[in-house]
Structures are given as structure tokens and as C-alpha cells.
Amino acid sequence: MDMRLEVVVVPVADVDRAKAFYEGLGWRLDADFATGEDFRVVQLTPPGSPGSIIFGTGVSxxxxxxxxxxxxxxxxxxxxxxELAGRGVDISEVFHDxxxxxxxAGTEGRVPGADPERRSYSSFASFSDPDGNGWVLQxxxxxxxxR
Known part of the structure; x- marks a missing residue:
């Protein structure tokens, strides 16, 4: 049986601030539904991704x-x-391990620059959303x- 990871819940303090941040990354807004002041769910999808994130009020x-x-x-x-830096994201320099x-985890063992052999899976950059949820480009x- 296929099982696809399609949605990841990202906990945020300020829903509108998070929505603006992720839309500023160029992510598609899929949904923004509220059923009252105690429940709101926002879903966004990165360009080219089959998976999305959700956050909101009463979601996590x-x-x-x-x-x-x-x-x-x-x-x-x-x-x-x-591209992300051009969109105003505070993103690390490219690094490899x-x-x-x-x-x-963290910044231990980071070596500046892409993997010298440019091997697949071996070059990274990282950033955080306004709440501190951590993202890694690979x-x-x-x-x-x-795969």
C-alpha cells in the first residue's frame, strides 16, 4: 500500500505573519479557512512540491x-x-559537512561552500521562519x- 507524506504541521505564534512569510517565499496559498476565532488553518505548498505545510490557530x-x-x-x-536571499530570507551560506x-544538527561540522565534488545529497543551506522553525535546502x- 502506498503511503505518501503530503502535509506537515508547522507550529507558529502569529498566523498572519507566517502566512506572509511563506507567501513571500513564492509558495502557493492552497487554503485559509476559519470556523471561528479558536480555529483557523492555512495551507501552503512550495513550488514544484507534492507536499504542503499547514499552520494556524487550534491546529497544533x-x-x-x-x-x-x-x-x-x-x-x-x-x-x-x-532566490531566497533575494526574497529577503536570512539564509545561511551554502555548506557541506x-x-x-x-x-x-545545529551548525557543528559545517564547512563553507558546496561539496567539493558536488555529490548529490551533500550540499546544504539553512534558514528559519519568523518563529524559528528550521528549514534546510539540500x-x-x-x-x-x-528513489
Missing amino acids: SAAPGSVQGLYLIVSDIEAARE AGGVFHR EITERLPG
């Missing part, structure tokens, strides 16, 4: 900013970073077998 009991390690896969890390594999140009 998680602390705003507590979600970390949300990945956006891109085919050109430098171009994607430049000192161990040459997957990057670690460059993938060639998928591993079975």
Missing part, C-alpha cells in the same frame, strides 16, 4: 518554532539560495537507486 499543541529539519530539495543549491555525508541532482 506544539510550541511555535519547535519543528526543525524540514527539507526542501533543490537541483541547484546556489541558485535556490540566491566535515564528515562528507549528511550534515549534523541539493539533489541524482537520486540514489530506488
Whole structure:
């Protein structure tokens, strides 16, 4: 049976501020529904993505900013970073991991610049939304077998 991850809940403190931030990234607004002052759900989708995020009022009991390690896969890390920076996002410089594999939590082991061999899965940049939810851009140009 297929199981597709299609929606991730992102906890935010200010729904309108979060909506403006993600729309400012160029994400498509799919829904903004309220059934009163205690329940509102907003759904947005990154360009080219089959998956979306939702946030709102009464949607999550998680602390705003507590979600970390949300990945956006891109085919050109430098171009994607430049586009987000051009949209006003405070985004890290491109980096790769000192161990040459997957990057670690936080900023430990970050080496400036893209992976020297430009291996797929090995170059990153990171940013946070206004609440501190953490996003990572990861460059993938060639998928591993079975993907």
C-alpha cells in the first residue's frame, strides 16, 4: 500500500505573519479557512512540491518554532539560495559537512561552500521562519537507486 507524506504541521505564534512569510517565499496559498476565532488553518505548498505545510490557530499543541529539519530539495543549491536571499530570507551560506555525508544538527561540522565534488545529497543551506522553525535546502541532482 502506498503511503505518501503530503502535509506537515508547522507550529507558529502569529498566523498572519507566517502566512506572509511563506507567501513571500513564492509558495502557493492552497487554503485559509476559519470556523471561528479558536480555529483557523492555512495551507501552503512550495513550488514544484507534492507536499504542503499547514499552520494556524487550534491546529497544533506544539510550541511555535519547535519543528526543525524540514527539507526542501533543490537541483541547484546556489541558485535556490540566491532566490531566497533575494526574497529577503536570512539564509545561511551554502555548506557541506566535515564528515562528507549528511550534515549534523545545529551548525557543528559545517564547512563553507558546496561539496567539493558536488555529490548529490551533500550540499546544504539553512534558514528559519519568523518563529524559528528550521528549514534546510539540500541539493539533489541524482537520486540514489530506488528513489
